Amino acid sequence: MKIIIAIIIFSGIILFHELGHFLLAKKNGIIVTEFSLGMGPRLLSREYKGTRYSLKLLPIGGSCAMLGEDTDEEDVSGTFNNASVWGRIAVVAAGPVFNFILAFVLSVIIVGVVGYEPSTVLSVKEGSAAEAAGLKKGDVITSYQGYHIDLGKDLYVYSYMNELKEGDTVNLTVKRDGEKKEISYKADTNVRYLLGCNFTGDDSAPMTVESVMAGMPLEEAGVQAGDVITSINGVRISTSQEYQDYIREHPLDGSPVKITWKHEGLEYDDTITPKEYRTADSGFSYNIYCEKAKGLDVIRYGAVEVKYMIRTTILSLKELCSGKFGLKDLSGPVGVADAIGTTYEESRSEGSVMLWMNLLNMAVLLSANLGVMNLLPFPALDGGRLVFLVIEAIRRKPVNRRIEGTIHFAGLMLLMVLMVVVMYNDIVRIF
Structure with missing residues (x-):
């Protein structure tokens, strides 16, 4: 079932993208040979008013083939190159623009049903620099x-990609009682002492080590x-809850501790x-939960949701170019289909209601992502074609x-190679 849902979402987004090219081509008198x-290979095909409408075997991608699109024909009526340069720009840009339109319509539905996430401060740590500021x-x-x-998730994504470091200054602009206030302070520092492992099981289960962190004391x-931790400083530990109780009464402070564990x-x-593990602390928590939208706020925050998706995609591309993200972090059709399936499950x-809202949210993300990616000034993409058309206009x-x-x-060819690499990574990641 989840594979069928992934195919439906993929197909709907691609169909809407190609529909943008198709409608603007017709508007500019360009003959569309196949949609x-x-x-x-074609599974189903029918010709209507000079255009062949086809459903093909592999449910990834799609096309709006226009007469003379990749030839030198400029004097033949109805060809792509015979249209005005601004008409061709409109045709090429229409695909990504239609993706943004689809993302907006779906976002309005989501906000109308679920709400939006205002970036409200939920709490300020007592005695923190944030409180003093x-x-x-x-x-x-x-x-x-x-x-x-x-939105609250704007702050979450930015914080995730730009981790606050010890000694950093936090600069905020907040709205309070209708007025804007500028707040600036140096981040607090949290100091913790770690043994360096994660545990499995619930509180009543033995202290079984799930993973050991590289370079940490337990490794x-x-x-x-x-392995199973059985005692700490001579105190017998039978369950995870007993370990938590011990650490609560005897916090780790950098002093040596005696650990006993069972292996095979x-x-x-x-x-x-x-x-010692030191982390910067902003001193406040913020909202990442939905609140109901009223009246025209549904449309406003529908647009804000699309803006969030577009900005997140651009930020991710920036991190990819800077080397913070690598090819292993990219997902292609296989990875996206798996993510849709996971969301469904x-x-x-x-x-x-929440099932459909979460699936629609995936569709918004994919549609906005496809719009941004297609506008990149890379050859073979819509953005690459737009570069040549803008040069022609100038x-x-x-x-x-x-x-x-x-x-x-x-x-x-480069895109095809990238797709193969990404698809291979997706398969390795999944299996």
Whole structure:
């Protein structure tokens, strides 16, 4: 079922994208030879008023093939190159624009049903630098470190991609009682002492090690995943709850502790020194939960949701170019289909309304993402074609069609190689 849902979402987004090209081509008198959904051999096909409408085997991609699109024909009526340069710009840009329109319509539905996430301060830590600087519960954050904030998740994404560091200054703009206030303070520092592992099971289960962190004390002592911690400083530990109770009464402070653990039926012990772990703390928590939207706010926050999706995509691309993200972090059709399937499986228990809202949210993300990616000035993409058309509009003379075609073909080959690499990563990640 989840595969069928993924195909439906993919197909709907691609169909709407190609519909943009199709409608603007017709509007500008360009003959559309084929309008297809999918790639590969045709499964179904019908010709109507000079256009062949096709459903193809592979449910990824689609096309709106226009007469003379990739040839030198300029004097033949109805060809792509015979249309005005601004008409061709409109045709090429229409695909991504229609993706943004689809994302907006779906976002309005989501906001109308579920609501939006105002960036409201929920709490300010007592005695923190944020409290001393005047930040208060109920303030609405409109800017963080110079980054405009519309929603709580705007702040979450920016904070995730730009981690606050020890000694950093936090710069906020907040709205309070209709007035804007500028707040600035140096982030607090949290100091914790860690042994360096994660545990499995519930509170009543034994202290089984799920994973050991590289370079941390427990790894250096020889503890491995699957081992069971049985005592700390001579105090017997039978369950996770007993461990938590002990740490609450005897917090780790950098002093050596004696750990006993069981590995393959044998008990081992060692005295280890917890490692200091320092993190910056903004001193406040903020809202990432939905509130009901009223009246025209539904339309306003529908647009804000699309803006959030577009900005998140652009931020991710920026991190990819800077090297913070790598190819392993990219997902192609296989990875996206798996994510849609996971969303479907996890949302079923929340009821049909939330199930559909979560799936629509995935569709908004994908549609906005497709719009942004297609506008990138890379050969073979809509953005790459727009670059050549803008140059033509400025020069009042087209770039040599053969040179342009060669560049787009080379770009297409690179995209195909990237798709294969990303698809391989998706399969490895899943299985």
